[in-house]
Amino acid sequence: MLSALGPHVRTILTPNSVLLVLCLDHLPAASAKDDEEPRCKPMLREILITSCLLRNRVSAQQARERKKAYLTDLEVKVKDLEKKNSEMEERLSTLQNENQMLRQILKNTTVSRRGSGSTANGEGQ
Template sequence: MQEQPATSSVAASLPSSSERSSSSALQIEVKEGMESDDEIRRVPDMGGEAAGASGGSVAHPDRVQGTNEGPRRKGKSPADKENKRLKRLLRNRVSAQQARERKKAYLLELEVRVKELEKKNSEVEERLSTLQNENQMLRHILKNTTAGMQERK
């Protein structure tokens, strides 16, 4: 119970540093709004880490400030949640498009393979037909020669 009043008194004495970190977080959010497609694919927590790292110039109050920023981030959570949701939707859209392109390439590859296998199948069927005809002809020849040999005996 004694730690909470100490934390609140320290929090009251450090609003300028937390305001600085929140203003830098706002600047990062503005930059994130103008990111390219490649930059959007990055993990969105990286911006929050940079804001926390910039406020960590003092050694001991850094711990207090780190615990103090948690509630302040919750205050910004609707905007952050919406930003993260939009980024997630955009990443999902890009990922879905890439999956559709991979599927299309895979289907084209399968179609090529089907044509190759159909061609090979028809070649094998033609070879089978040729061998069957040859086999039938050789059986006929064998039959005739065997019959001719038996007549001579």
């Protein structure tokens, strides 16, 4: 497709895309010959279409790269949050066990005080 554009277009290959350079000096003047004008317009139209397609390709590639970076960032955040969640679940379990143990101690202390307190009151009277 690029070779069909003719001698008026020069292509430059870059790492990410192809750049088309239009050499307007070599194009025939529109007023020079009326019979050359119809041939020139389709060529310019094809150049514009190709240019648009290339810009679109570059834009799409940049969007894919942004998306990849965004997803990588999200994956890092997910791993971090999963780690924090695991730590918090472990802490919750520890606190629940401690709470249960303290409730049991409180219950045993309350029962023993009631038992010894009522016996002491009953014996004294």
